Amino acid sequence: MRSWLTLLGIFIGIAAVVSLVALGDGLRAAITEQFSDAGTDKLIIQAQNVGFAPPGSTAVNKLTVDDYEAIKKIRGFKVVAYRLLRSSSLEFSDTKTFSFFISMPEGNEERKLVEDAMSLEPIDGRMLKTGDKYKLVLGYNFFKNDIFDKKPKIGNKILANGMEFEIIGFLDKMSNPQFNGIVLINEDAMVDALALDDSVDIITGQVINVNDIDDVAERVKKELRKRRDVDEGEEDFSVETPQQAVETFNSILDVVQAVIVGIAAISLLVGGIGIANTMFTSVLERRKEIGIMKAIGARNNSIMTLFLLESGTLGLVGGVLGVVLGIIFAKLVEIIGNNFLAEGLIVARFNPLVIIGALLFGFLIGTLSGIIPARQAAGLPPVDALRK
Amino acid sequence: MQPIIELKDVWKIYEIGSVKINALQGINIKVNKGEFVSVQGPSGSGKSTALNMLGSLDIPTKGTVYLDGHDISKLTESNLATIRGKKIGFVFQQFNLINTLTAKENVMLPMIFQGVEKEERVKKAEELLKIVDLQDRMDNRPTEMSGGQQQRVAIARALANDPEVILADEPTGNLDSKTGVSVMDFLHKLNKEGKTIIMVTHDEYTAKNADRIEYLVDGEITKTVKK
Numbered sequence: 119m120r121s122w123l124t125l126l127g128i129f130i131g132i133a134a135v136v137s138l139v140a141l142g143d144g145l146r147a148a149i150t151e152q153f154s155d156a157g158t159d160k161l162i163i164q165a166q167n168v169g170f171a172p173p174g175s176t177a178v179n180k181l182t183v184d185d186y187e188a189i190k191k192i193r194g195f196k197v198v199a200y201r202l203l204r205s206s207s208l209e210f211s212d213t214k215t216f217s218f219f220i221s222m223p224e225g226n227e228e229r230k231l232v233e234d235a236m237s238l239e240p241i242d243g244r245m246l247k248t249g250d251k252y253k254l255v256l257g258y259n260f261f262k263n264d265i266f267d268k269k270p271k272i273g274n275k276i277l278a279n280g281m282e283f284e285i286i287g288f289l290d291k292m293s294n295p296q297f298n299g300i301v302l303i304n305e306d307a308m309v310d311a312l313a314l315d316d317s318v319d320i321i322t323g324q325v326i327n328v329n330d331i332d333d334v335a336e337r338v339k340k341e342l343r344k345r346r347d348v349d350e351g352e353e354d355f356s357v358e359t360p361q362q363a364v365e366t367f368n369s370i371l372d373v374v375q376a377v378i379v380g381i382a383a384i385s386l387l388v389g390g391i392g393i394a395n396t397m398f399t400s401v402l403e404r405r406k407e408i409g410i411m412k413a414i415g416a417r418n419n420s421i422m423t424l425f426l427l428e429s430g431t432l433g434l435v436g437g438v439l440g441v442v443l444g445i446i447f448a449k450l451v452e453i454i455g456n457n458f459l460a461e462g463l464i465v466a467r468f469n470p471l472v473i474i475g476a477l478l479f480g481f482l483i484g485t486l487s488g489i490i491p492a493r494q495a496a497g498l499p500p501v502d503a504l505r506k
Numbered sequence: 507m508q509p510i511i512e513l514k515d516v517w518k519i520y521e522i523g524s525v526k527i528n529a530l531q532g533i534n535i536k537v538n539k540g541e542f543v544s545v546q547g548p549s550g551s552g553k554s555t556a557l558n559m560l561g562s563l564d565i566p567t568k569g570t571v572y573l574d575g576h577d578i579s580k581l582t583e584s585n586l587a588t589i590r591g592k593k594i595g596f597v598f599q600q601f602n603l604i605n606t607l608t609a610k611e612n613v614m615l616p617m618i619f620q621g622v623e624k625e626e627r628v629k630k631a632e633e634l635l636k637i638v639d640l641q642d643r644m645d646n647r648p649t650e651m652s653g654g655q656q657q658r659v660a661i662a663r664a665l666a667n668d669p670e671v672i673l674a675d676e677p678t679g680n681l682d683s684k685t686g687v688s689v690m691d692f693l694h695k696l697n698k699e700g701k702t703i704i705m706v707t708h709d710e711y712t713a714k715n716a717d718r719i720e721y722l723v724d725g726e727i728t729k730t731v732k733k
Contacts, residue, residue: 410602413563414616414663415591417584501564504602 124396125436127389128483132440132476134382137448139472142375144452144465150364159328160235161335162363163189163321163342166356179346179354180317188341189321194334198323199228206312208301209277211268217257218296219278219312221305222246235322236297243272243287246304254283255302261288265299278303281311331359386479389436390487397429397491401498408495409503418496425492426485433484437477444476508575509536510593510670510702511560516569518555518725529555531725532569539670542693542703544713547722554675556722557706561673562590574670591619595664599676601656603648609635609659610644616666634662638692654685661692672696674705678712690715 165181183200190198202221207214220236223229226248232238233245246255256270263269270276274285278301292298308314325334335357342355358366401408408421448466455464518530529552537543537560545560547553558564559571562578571578574593578586595616596602603612613631622630635644638658648656657677664672674693678686694715697703705716713719721729 406602407604410604411615411619412587413561413590413596413602415587415619415667417587417619419584420619499564501558504563504598 120396120399121432124392124432125389125439127385127392128433128436128480129389129440129443131382131385131389132437132480133443133447134385135379136441136444136468136472136476137451137466138375138378138382140444140448140466140468141451141464142371143467143469146368146371147467148465149367158359158361159325159331160231161323161325161331161338161357161359163323163338163357164319164355166354180319181321181355183316183318185342185345186318186321188345189323189338192334192337192341194325194327194330194337195323196326197225197227197231198321199223199225199231200318200321201232202305202308202314203319204308204312204314206279207277209280210266210270210274213266215265217299217301219301219303219308221308222302223305224248231322231324234324237292238302239290240287241290243285245287246302248304250286250304251307251310252281252283253286253304254278254307255287255289256285257289257300258291258298260299279311283307283311335359386483390433390483393429393432393436393484393487394491396432397425397488398494400428401425401491401495404495405498405503408498409500409505412498412500412503422492422496425495426488429488429492430481430485433487434477434481436484437480440480441473441476507538509538509572510574511535511537511704512572513556513559513566514570514572516559516566516571518552518559518564519567528725530559530566533722533725533727535560535720535727537671537702537704539702540697540700541718542697542716543705544716544719545704545706545722546708546710546713546719548708551722552725553706553708553722555725557673557675557704560704561594561596562586588620591616592667593669593671595667595669595672597657597660597664597672597674597677599679601648601653601660601680603656603659603663605648608645608647609640609651609662612648612659613662613666616663620667622667630666631662634665635659637665638662652685653681654688657681657685657689658692661689661696665696669701671702671704674703676707676709677705678709679707686712 163181165179181200186198186200189195200223202219204219205216206219208217223232229246229248238245240255241258241261243255246253254276259265260270270285272285272287275282276285277283283303289298289300289302303311323334323338325331338357339353342357343350343353346354348354411421445468448468452464452466513533513535515532515534516530517528517532520527520529533556535543535545535556545553545556555564559566562571562573565571565579573589576589581589604615607615610628610631613634614627617627617630632641632644635641638661640655640658640662643651643655648659651659672693677689677693681689690712693703693705703716705713707713717733719731720727721731
């Protein structure tokens with residue numbers, strides 16, 4: 119019983135490391151995959167909190183249509199488009215749901231750019247065209263229909279924020295599962311239906327020459343700094359290539375993982391102290407046994423090895439339990455995430471190196487924690503140890 | 507002939523706070539190969555301390571202990587443990603078996619410390635347990651055995667490394683008289699087969715089993731009686 123309690127510290131620490139590293143790696147892989155769809159010749163411009171906030175959050179100083187017009191004039195861009203991203207209600211066959219609405223820009227080139235950047239493809243019907251006011255395209259989840267009582271079909275009427283629209287197409291399944299629940303709608307219709315102002319959520323620009331992308335990004339930053347009256351280094355907006363966006367995300371993930379691993383390290387340290395404590399008690403309780411073994415010819419080294427093996431085993435068992443619990447926990451988070459958030463968003467990826475490392479680490483902590491008690495045991499004079 | 511164990515003017519002084527207690531006051535004992543020697547004395551006479559010296563479990567404050575010609579104070583603890591493990595087999599009043607191990611494992615333990623191969627260990631342990639009539643109890647733990655049986659396991663364990671000396675500390679102290687007699691019979695039998703036996707006891711009757719009795723009173727040998 120005491121041994122099991124002792125293991126708790128090691129066990130929780132290792133479980134935390136294994137599960138969080140697995141989930142972090144999964145998330146990293148998922149994000150990298152999504153961004154790699156977008157292509158390398160595009161810049162993504164977003165307003166941004168000075169701290170870390172999700173895109174579209176209301177606390178930021180938003181970009182405007184005027185900003186877009188100014189960026190459009192910058193040298194080096196082939197085409198620039200902006201998108202509005204808003205959540206709003208959708209009503210069909212007496213069921214109401216909330217969905218993410220994404221606006222499609224006016225011009226054909228701009229429209230093509232957004233379709234490319236998001237890898238939009240219809241599975242049924244067609245995509246939006248200029249002049250398709252009060253028509254919309256629904257994401258793959260609506261086609262598969264796990265949302266409404268009745269399956270919506272091409273030509274059906276649907277209410278978006280209370281305004282009537284006609285369904286003209288469904289999107290094919292996308293690598294980013296969040297995008298499977300979106301609603302595509304022409305920009306003028308979206309402004310109308312959702313009563314929006316002139317703010318803009320994401321501006322995407324395609325450059326003429328990929329090699330110039332950094333120069334173009336610099337020009338955009340300079341223009342926006344001037345327009346928004348901020349100094350270099352204090353930008354409240356971001357200009358990123360998809361690769362940079364991935365890197366930004368990864369660096370945030372690295373910090374989060376480092377903090378969590380740090381906390382786990384404290385748990386492991388406490389676990390180590392727990393093992394040491396148990397071993398000290400065990401040495402006290404087994405003084406007589408140690409004395410007997412010495413009397414019948416055990417060398418100091420043999421006693422030392424015996425106790426070190428025992429504490430190492432405690433650590434290793436803690437490590438094994440921790441790895442098992444960590445895997446179960448990560449899988450549980452994956453299952454919950456798939457059921458309640460979006461399918462495929464959270465995938466636990468287990469790196470065998472992390473698992474082997476965790477086991478070795480558990481053994482190491484156990485052994486290290488056992489050194490002092492084992493030395494104490496080995497150093498007991500046989501007469502003192504035998505005395506009851 | 508060189509004695510197997512010799513205590514030469516051995517003193518043991520314990521300091522408890524500022525009080526000095528002379529547990530042994532310059533005792534001389536020589537034990538030759540093949541002898542059966544008893545150290546007899548009342549409680550508090552220094553018997554246990556003397557036994558610790560004879561078994562090289564403790565080092566004297568003054569004087570010298572020779573084990574097979576080696577001055578034990580000149581040996582490291584590890585070397586001492588090895589010599590002890592090879593030359594001396596202990597039989598204690600409390601049996602001192604390891605309760606988590608079976609009879610056979612207890613008997614095998616001293617051989618593990620001497621690096622004896624597993625196959626040989628098992629074979630030897632089984633032989634020894636047969637000698638002490640415990641062939642049916644080999645896989646029982648000490649807690650499942652009577653006192654007499656436990657003491658016989660302890661004797662088998664003491665014989666594991668085929669030592670020259672068996673050191674017995676009140677071997678019958680925790681046994682009824684009938685089992686006590688059978689344990690003494692075993693010790694006699696071993697002595698006849700050539701083992702040196704040193705026994706420490708407070709009991710005159712038990713002490714009389716020996717060829718020679720050293721009487722210990724207040725840390726001094728007061729008299730030596732030979733049969």
